[in-house]
Amino acid sequence: MQPLLLNRSWFLKLLCFFSLAMSGLTASAIELTGITNSHDPSTLIREDDTYFHFTTGEGLWYSTSTNLTHWENPNTVFGDSWPNWINDAVPGFEGEFWAPDVIQIGNYYYLYYSVSTFGTSESAIGVVRTPSLKNPTWEDLGMVVQSYGGVNEINAIDPAVFRDHDGRVYMSYGSWFGGLGVAEVDQATGKLAGPVTHIYGGGHDSIEAPYITRNGDYYYLFFTRGTCCQGADSTYRVQVARSQSVFGPYTGERNLLPNEDGHRKGPGHIGVLKQDGCNYVSTHYYDLSDNGTAKLDIQMMTYLNGWPSMTHNFDTIVQCGGVTEGMYSFTSRHSGKALEVAYASTDNGANIVQYDYFGGLHQNWYVIDQGTGNYSLINAGSLKSMDVWEASTSAGANIAQWDYWGGAGQRWSLNPVGNYVEVQSDLSGHVLDVSGWSSENQANITQWHPTGGENQQWMMIRQ
Template structure:
């Protein structure tokens, strides 16, 4: 977020806006917001502010300020005093990701116009009942004019489960580094993605659709209300680390009341893709507010629209075709398996690293009624809700196939090639118990939680 004269503003190439924008209520402020995140049935919107301010919603329209900030006002972790001596308590540009049983919130500490900055991380096991514990510094910059400025973190989980953080502002441009999901800290070294030479580039965000990774960045100057020259570009690559090309404007500097859009984030919820940004409201004296748009794709490029209804999302390609699959849990990468390769009725179903065993493969068959059977490749027995239970927490086992509702499964796409596997009997979904990463962790049915231990990838052997 640094001052610089904008040379030009590109015409929008990938924009689809109509009059039917969401009219959000209850929000007092939004600037450089995190991607929206959900805990249970509650949406969370974290944003720049003293202590890290947030608000909540049940429907993405009516919002309520949180009862307290992430950090108590006028206090911050002690490590910040030496990393950024002039820090005044205003945390910038947070972003949140759920990993291994915790919500990790990444934040920036800096002063305007400086590249002496740092990114830290704080975590909690629940957003609904938070117990925030700071984990310290993730990465820093020391004020060099050519350094990648350590602000504007944005988290991305790849199809293989690896997590990356992009970040940066002006100075040395945009960087990316891998994140350890067990600690929230970095792995390896930074890769330069884009920009540098003190160009007006900041606020990166990466997502993936099909074969392409998409890098969104802000151009222009922020933080000056209706005079801000911010606009948002997007480029694409076949590799998460670039190079990114084909750059085009996706959000212009102004469109009706929406001026200076900044800091794209994405919440993927089933087939719904919700993009959040801030904007300066030309009908309200340039107040910084939250904007929520829908994201779709056309000709392998993203398209944004304000004309949508939450929950009313476009249809997507159907589930895998009939065949034999390795079914892998998104959070662990481990395969759905019958314990000990057993052929017995009642043998337990668990997760395990794929070792080529037939007991780790499943034959998917369309039953013609919107549901599927899943038959183990070794035992020829069906994936089965134990004792025909309707309860959340009921065990999953194998049993001779007889076609009951406890052996019928619905596949629901959740994005990035993953599916929920939902029981026709109970309406619950397959779940790796306690979000465990361990070999032999139990599989049960549970209420949908929007967490990756309930998301499954169907891979051909």
């Protein structure tokens, strides 16, 4: 089956990359092969050895890759039918789903999608989830947000989701009509946790396809201006603005991707995959060398003087000296036991201990790249941050959980030691340590000066 597109539809390699990008030397761009047609691509996401690319199309279709470059195995989420609520929300809907985006929350992958008809704001965003993308069992959870056709409404299309440094998840969305909005997502339900805040655009200004990511102290709002869906005549271009709050105000709008770059025309719909310390950006473009066919593009993004910069000048998937964002368990090399929040507590100050791993959410941690060489470690059960108790710099201080506030006692480096890592506090320079070299369940985790001992080394296992 060929997918059907809507008409709206750790450091030498890094140094080499920067040398190419900064010196202006020419490197070959990566070549995407197989099923490369795409419009409004989702953020690329990986489960085990497989990447997934969801995109606009009939039945909410997607393709897969094992290397980010060759795409194959097209499939759909809904096939020829869809949830009944869609017919009530968008009368006349014919099965063409727009602009999906996907994120892992706990034990599920949540896929957000929009349903609408071209040129109107009578639209809705829904969400479907599955415990596995490789072997999916899709469960539709219904509507997330709706717009009713008003000229000044935030149009309920183009959802984009991301996880902030504190572990919270936000969804941005919108287009012409009322501009762009953002709201927090309730991670227990996949629905909105609070009101929608208008963040940019409006007045039927040409703007759509928002995507928010964070790097250091700034949130970056990417969006597309111009008109899509006209092949070689499309006027799409990608802009970016920034803010120190996810809710804005976003200022300093500037050009990021021009309307035309060689054979690429009308780029749109950014998503950012944070892998091995690199930022891989997916967009679509219209291929001037192939009759304006809409295709998937992958670029690498770095930050220069506080603003993102994009390049095609890399010819292989590289490691940039970091860890791929996602949900992980941390298992002690010494004891074989996992880091967990004691007794699955959700209280501030609850100790971090070791215990036999059995898959509880309190034994898993969201590893969130802050873009500064440090990571947040947010417990997947409590959504609280791993924290050095009372911001101590003393060896032997307890490691606990606490509401995220962004201090140095909640920032961590993940230093490779063969197949393991040392987890080092940005505050103290000490590393996580199984107290007294214990092999017992409930043994306390403290911080201690690095000794190279196996009780300070942890196997990170992607969940």
